[in-house]
Every structure is written in structure tokens, then in C-alpha cells.
Amino acid sequence: MRNKSPELEIMTGDLIHSRKAGRKKRKCLACGANSLKAGRRYCSRECREHVLWVLSLSKGLLKVFNARYAAFSFNDEYVMLDVLPVWSKEISRFQYRRTSGKKPAEDLKSLVLKSAEEWYRIIDEKNSKSYASLFLLKKNHTTEIPAESIKPDRKIKPRFSKSEKEALKFLRLKIEELLSDGHVQKIRYSYKRLAKIYHPDVGGDEEKFKKLNEAHHQMLMWAENPQFTARKALVGTWSYDGSTNRWTPPL
Template structure:
């Protein structure tokens, strides 16, 4: 079976399509997913992680610095940026009806692995086989920075601190390192105008607001963040750590 040509693929970094506001499983794309979950099931998560682990062999073979995996309704796409190349190479594979993206990605990896071994077995060197595959799939219209994972920071909060955010009507994304204290105070003032007993608010809810305000100001004295490198709407691979990261 021949791998479909990538010439018909979009000439830019592809992102997994999903309507705005619709949560989808990061592995298979279904919208049948529980609230606050990123995957529809444990098995679905384990499947995509296993296939992405399998793909590392291909990525190491071509000495990938970065890579990105995405899928649409009709294709899976693996964009690879080798250390020694100035361009991204795009490996594409047409989706098979009924298959999950992970299964189609496995087909793509196995197909290109077979092509690589066929070249080597034809009395060619391993480096020549890698160079031939990469050059054959160059996509010069895609800028290498488009698959370079961006570093993101997320506040590290306890269960109680998460509850405090809900009371203050604050989002995690508003707790940036340089302005978290000011945002906490602003949120408190905004909610106090509604909940203060002098303006007809509920006394018990106002007490909870005060406690939440004090708790989050205490957190802001020594805020903790978790940092990771990832892409928006794409799985990303960093050759320096040989690790795949789920989309932001």
C-alpha cells in the first residue's frame, strides 16, 4: 500500500479542528467526553501514548529536533523538523473509515519505516535513507517555528485554592506571575460589591468570599507554577527530551 502524496495537504501547520467551545478527546476527537476530562477513556489515552511512543523510532532515525502530530477528519499529519535541516518535512496519511487517529498514525509510522528499511536493504546507508525520506517530503512553506513548542506556565493550586478561585470568579489564566496579587484584589472588590450585606448580599457567602480572598493572597506571597512546553491544538515532540506533550 502506497502512502498518499502529501502534495494535497494544506501548506501550513495543521491543527485538529473542533468547533469553538466544544471539548474533544485529545486522542480520538470525540465530543463524548466527561466535564473536566481531556480524554474519553483511559484506554483511548493509553492507545495514543503507545503509538506516539512507537513514532519515536522514526523521529530518532531522522534526528528530529521537533515534531508535531495533528489530525483532521480525513488525514493524520506528522510534521518533522530534523536537526540538520532548514525545512519541515510533512508525512501524511489518509484516514481509514472507522479507525481512530492513533491507529492511522501507527499505519503512517509503519509505512515510512518500511520505506526506510527498503532503501537501506537496497545497499544504501542509514543516513542516506533518512536524508532521502526527509527531502522527499519537504514542505518549505511551513515555518519551522510553527512546530516549536512554546513554554507555558500554569498556577499550581491545591483543591482548597481551586475552590477559592471559583468563589472569586477568577480563572487560572488570570494568575500570571507579575500581576496575580492585583487580580485577586480586583476580583474580591468586584464580588464584594455584590455580596456585601450592606447592599443586600448574603452574609454567609460574603464570609466565604473574605476567606477565599485571604487564602489566595497568602498563595500570592509565594506563587507556585508548573511549566511545560507544548503547542496549541497539536501534539508536540521535543527531541532534546525525546518526549511527546499533549496540546495546550
């Protein structure tokens, strides 16, 4: 019997967390709009593309600040860009008051452009890029936000191929049922339960019984050597990693 790995502990915790969160109404990750359709993370493709475009626009600014990590978040009042420079243990928070009727991405664009303008203005005065960067970081410096809060955790998710996902569905198993001890028994139990319905001897469908056997076999194989995907991200906040120069959506 395989011991429960630390990865599984983390994952189970995450799933419980996300299941609880799932009961709440989801908001569009880009604009915060309510009442999304089930399973959707954005209100529209345009909305997602818009925020991604503005976030990529922010990369120039993050480069001049030598950002190790950054985070973008918003509420009803502000959009916020938190920056943790490579050389610092403390965060600088750039914020911009929300404009009524505008999406957070629009206000983030204004924040980025305003900060960039200010940066160029200081360079004009002082003739030093590093001075300008340091000046802005100091001006927006805060000790109220712990640096740890914008360092993305390594979250681990189980990874299934397309046919494994179909097998899971066919066996009527939920992902979380495979994350605790006794998952092999759960696969077997599910198989036995469905075999009573699909077995040709009890008048079941031969084709479905064959599919059931295949699904059973496939999930047992998965359980022997489970695959996981590691993903760096923050809960409820867009995160930027300076080492890859990439923004990642919230978990």
C-alpha cells in the first residue's frame, strides 16, 4: 500500500478549498463581473484578452523595477500592482483609483502609463534610470503587505490524459476520490457497482461493459503511477514571475 505523499496532502487541501470556493458564485478573473456560466473563468474571450494585453504592457515597467515577483489585483475602489524587486525584501504598491464604468484592465493601463510617464519625467530631471526606478519604488513602498504574499506557491494538480478523463467520467469517479488513501479500492468499488448494471449476463449492454473494463484498467494504471502538474500561481491574484517574464491567472 502506497503511503500518502506530501503532494497528495497539499492537493487534497487545495481541492477541499476549491470545492468550498466553488459553492460561491464565481467572478470573471479579468473584470470581476458576477454570474458566470458554470465552469467559466472569464465573462468573455475579449475580456480575458484585454487584461492579458494590459498585463503584457506592464512588463516594461516591471523590467525597469527589476521585479522578481509582481501581483495584480483589484477591488471596487482600486487597481493594485504590487512589485517585489530582486534586491528587496519589501513590496512597493502602485495603486490607481477605479474609474466608474471602466474595467479593471482599463484602469491598470492608466496606472502603468501614469507610472511610466513619471519614470521618464524623473529621468529628464536627474538623467538616471536607476534613480528614477528607486525613487518610484520608495515612493510607493509599503511594509503592510508581507513579501511572502506575492511569491507564488507551487501548487500541484493531478494530471489526466483525455482518455483518462473519459475513464474517470465513465466510472463516475470524482478527482478528489482519487486523492485520499484507499483510492484503488474506490476504483474497484465503482467498477463492481457499474458491472452489476452493464454485465451482459444481467442484461447489460455489451459495448458499455467493454468500455467499463477498459476504464477500470486505465484508472488502475493511473493509480499505480499518478501524474501531477506543478503550477505556480496565487489565490485570487494575478501573479508575475520575473524569471520567466510571465503573468499567470489566479488559481
